[in-house]
Amino acid sequence: MVVETRDVAAESPGAHAEHRVPFTSEWLDMIALKAPRNPDLVPVADQRIARAMGIIQEALAQQGAGGARSVPSAGALFPYDIVLLTEEERDGALRPTAFKVDLVRRFCLRLPVAAEPVEALHTELARGCTLAHPDHFLVLARPWLSMRKYGPRGHLYTHLDAGHAATNLLGIALGRGPAELRLRIPRLAIRELLGALLPYREAHSVISVAPSGPAPRNDQVWIADQAADAPADSHGAMEEFCWSQIPQELPEGGDPMAPVMSRPVVDAGDRLSQLLRIGRHEWRLLARLRRSCKTFAREATDAPDTAAALNTLLTPLPTDLQVSEGKPGAGLRISVVVAPGPVADACRAWLPSADIRLIVSEVVADPDGMTRLCQGQGHISAAQALVLFHVPRDRFLVPGRPQALRDLLFQASAAAQLLYLGATRQRVAVTAVGGFDAYGLREVAGLGSDEEVVYLLALGADGGGKEKTDRLAIAHAHGE
Ligand SMILES: Cc1cc2nc3c(=O)[nH]c(=O)nc-3n(C[C@H](O)[C@H](O)[C@H](O)COP(=O)(O)O)c2cc1C
Numbered sequence: 001m002v003v004e005t006r007d008v009a010a011e012s013p014g015a016h017a018e019h020r021v022p023f024t025s026e027w028l029d030m031i032a033l034k035a036p037r038n039p040d041l042v043p044v045a046d047q048r049i050a051r052a053m054g055i056i057q058e059a060l061a062q063q064g065a066g067g068a069r070s071v072p073s074a075g076a077l078f079p080y081d082i083v084l085l086t087e088e089e090r091d092g093a094l095r096p097t098a099f100k101v102d103l104v105r106r107f108c109l110r111l112p113v114a115a116e117p118v119e120a121l122h123t124e125l126a127r128g129c130t131l132a133h134p135d136h137f138l139v140l141a142r143p144w145l146s147m148r149k150y151g152p153r154g155h156l157y158t159h160l161d162a163g164h165a166a167t168n169l170l171g172i173a174l175g176r177g178p179a180e181l182r183l184r185i186p187r188l189a190i191r192e193l194l195g196a197l198l199p200y201r202e203a204h205s206v207i208s209v210a211p212s213g214p215a216p217r218n219d220q221v222w223i224a225d226q227a228a229d230a231p232a233d234s235h236g237a238m239e240e241f242c243w244s245q246i247p248q249e250l251p252e253g254g255d256p257m258a259p260v261m262s263r264p265v266v267d268a269g270d271r272l273s274q275l276l277r278i279g280r281h282e283w284r285l286l287a288r289l290r291r292s293c294k295t296f297a298r299e300a301t302d303a304p305d306t307a308a309a310l311n312t313l314l315t316p317l318p319t320d321l322q323v324s325e326g327k328p329g330a331g332l333r334i335s336v337v338v339a340p341g342p343v344a345d346a347c348r349a350w351l352p353s354a355d356i357r358l359i360v361s362e363v364v365a366d367p368d369g370m371t372r373l374c375q376g377q378g379h380i381s382a383a384q385a386l387v388l389f390h391v392p393r394d395r396f397l398v399p400g401r402p403q404a405l406r407d408l409l410f411q412a413s414a415a416a417q418l419l420y421l422g423a424t425r426q427r428v429a430v431t432a433v434g435g436f437d438a439y440g441l442r443e444v445a446g447l448g449s450d451e452e453v454v455y456l457l458a459l460g461a462d463g464g465g466k467e468k469t470d471r472l473a474i475a476h477a478h479g480e
Helices: 013-018 023-031 047-061 115-127 144-174 187-194 236-244 280-289 303-314 342-350 367-373 402-426 438-445
Strands: 042-044 080-090 093-102 107-110 135-141 179-182 202-209 221-225 261-263 317-319 333-338 356-360 385-392 429-433 451-462
Touching: 047 080, 047 093, 047 135, 047 144, 047 221, 047 280, 080 115, 080 144, 093 115, 115 187, 135 144, 135 187, 144 179, 144 202, 144 236, 144 280, 144 317, 144 402, 144 451, 187 202, 280 402, 303 333, 303 342, 303 402, 303 451, 333 342, 333 438, 342 356, 356 438, 367 438, 385 402, 385 438, 402 429, 402 451, 438 451
Parallel strands: 107 221, 179 317, 333 356
Antiparallel strands: 042 221, 080 093, 080 135, 093 107, 135 202, 179 202, 261 317, 333 385, 385 451, 429 451
């Protein structure tokens, strides 16, 4: 955790001009590296918190047999925080408490917030929830972590990353008991509660879980109290600058609460096989094995496996998405681009259907063309299928309705997380791609100029490789 200790409010350019400090102390202040605060960790044997922490760790931090965390992230930056809102026994009564989860050092930081707003938020979240006495995982997207590397486009990656995280939290929680995910959440109440301690965060979603079922075997958790006078967890003016680039409607506005329904996150039609959706217990296993492909190989994949991976899109998830079933084209659309040959033949057996289109194009067999489509990323050139997530701009860029954009980006990332799991099951190599040539992809897929491609997944055969180029310090696919 990096903590900015300078006074954020005093850093406006105007303040500097008025009270000019000698340049030496200004510079020394600028480079000062404060000693890290080592919180006093206390071991707590609280089954409920241990269980919640177990889900969060498994879903977001733990490295599985695939040598990776259970979720991908652009540049492995993981631009989000998780706040756990649970009830803790204090003074003989159960009291709502907010903890910030330290995913890297694996402990909970009890946040110094007033009891009343925590209780109010806890009650408000419980009201729209179908579970009794739920715990809530608040996913708070932190755009700065991605935007400082990728510039303004990092905001798109932040939403996609947070969507992968939220979906996987839901899937892992479902593997242990009842859970649900909501995108229509009381953003204002969340900001009022946490904004001072955790500024420059967008409340992305809330995953609510029933606090039952077994806690992990090692059921002790480590908890520290955050000091009441601790400074805000932010990078001050630099983070504020990234924040100022984001249309302010996005962090704030949102649709009112809506009922949670269990159904696929995209309209996948009826030609895919129900049998191949991801089962609740299978999710945890596949998430542990998942990883992103570092280089695709030219060798052929088993064509039916590539097509079968797409069937996971039928997996129903309990969310408050308002998917317009039976109205093709109303939500996220998917185009699968493959070369002529066996993969195309296998895909034809299941696709196209509902909002999923199949495009057979020679460009997939052309390494130079594929490299161009992926902004010079040669390691993707031998992929055998490109899965494009897209939608007409006027469907999701609706003035006064930021929820439409949030829903769409969530749909894309949830579908992508499912495809990662499906590809893992079918032993097909997969990687998410954020650095792509949107104009070129539109042309290849025959999409109109008003259609926005928001995300891309590449599928194929694994060619090994040691390093994920996208993790280098430079933003490789952004021309650096
Ligand atoms: C939104 C998003 C965009 C990504 N963009 C790219 C990309 O352009 N090129 C690439 O090779 N990998 C990309 N990745 C994959 C990440 O590099 C990968 O998830 C990360 O290095 C962690 O590796 P792992 O998935 O194996 O755990 C992207 C991942 C996400 C979630």
